[in-house]
Amino acid sequence: RKEVEQDPGPFNVPEGATVAFNCTYSNSASQSFFWYRQDCRKEPKLLMSVYSSGNEDGRFTAQLNRASQYISLLIRDSKLSDSATYLCVAPLFSGGYNKLIFGAGTRLAVHP
Amino acid sequence: GAGVSQSPSNKVTEKGKDVELRCDPISGHTALYWYRQSLGQGLEFLIYFQGNSAPDKSGLPSDRFSAERTGGSVSTLTIQRTQQEDSAVYLCASSSGGAGRTSFGAGTRLSVL
Numbered sequence: 001r002k003e004v005e006q007d008p009g010p011f012n013v014p015e016g017a018t019v020a021f022n023c024t025y026s027n028s029a030s031q032s033f034f035w036y037r038q039d040c041r042k043e044p045k046l047l048m049s050v051y052s053s054g055n056e057d058g059r060f061t062a063q064l065n066r067a068s069q070y071i072s073l074l075i076r077d078s079k080l081s082d083s084a085t086y087l088c089v090a091p092l093f094s095g096g097y098n099k100l101i102f103g104a105g106t107r108l109a110v111h112p
Numbered sequence: 113g114a115g116v117s118q119s120p121s122n123k124v125t126e127k128g129k130d131v132e133l134r135c136d137p138i139s140g141h142t143a144l145y146w147y148r149q150s151l152g153q154g155l156e157f158l159i160y161f162q163g164n165s166a167p168d169k170s171g172l173p174s175d176r177f178s179a180e181r182t183g184g185s186v187s188t189l190t191i192q193r194t195q196q197e198d199s200a201v202y203l204c205a206s207s208s209g210g211a212g213r214t215s216f217g218a219g220t221r222l223s224v225l
Contacts, residue, residue: 004154043203043216044155087154097143097162100205100214104154 003027003101004090010107017078021106023088024070033071034089035062038105044087048073078110114138116217118204124223125194133189133220137206145205145214146179146189155203161187194224 036044091098117136157171207214
């Protein structure tokens, strides 16, 4: 089993739709989680952090379920500019530092 | 301020040649990571540097890969005797501490012919 697994995608949705991505992690010791956004041929950039049960930032909501070891990202009222790949990250604390373990990413395409 | 800078942005090489990829982290960031991203895949951890501690090389795929970080700043990833399967985007990231304060460079796109 991979350390971090994500919905394979791609998700093709119309503008205004609500879309949700799931991510499961295998290491129960992971404490904090992150969603990164990666545009085509660009570097990943931090979108949201999830330290407790959840976090909301405008149209984006991230939720954490420790018992089931999954994280979700909900995007409401999708915009064309939301089209990107969304990477789930579960840091693994090892040897005194956080090794960032990335999922393979879920591709989102928002169309008019 | 300046972000993480990587060079070259693109590198085309022939199979069997050696290549060097450079990363200039954000000034003051003590942690530096190298990742590899193959087409359509997630980020694969390669190596981590933290201050003066011994680097974590657990992600390097073979002994053809090596990296160093001089003076706690600039890092160079070297791939010897490149193979076609080495073709990927190599991303460098630096951090001041904590996964939420990690910034990536734009990457070096390596193509081995």
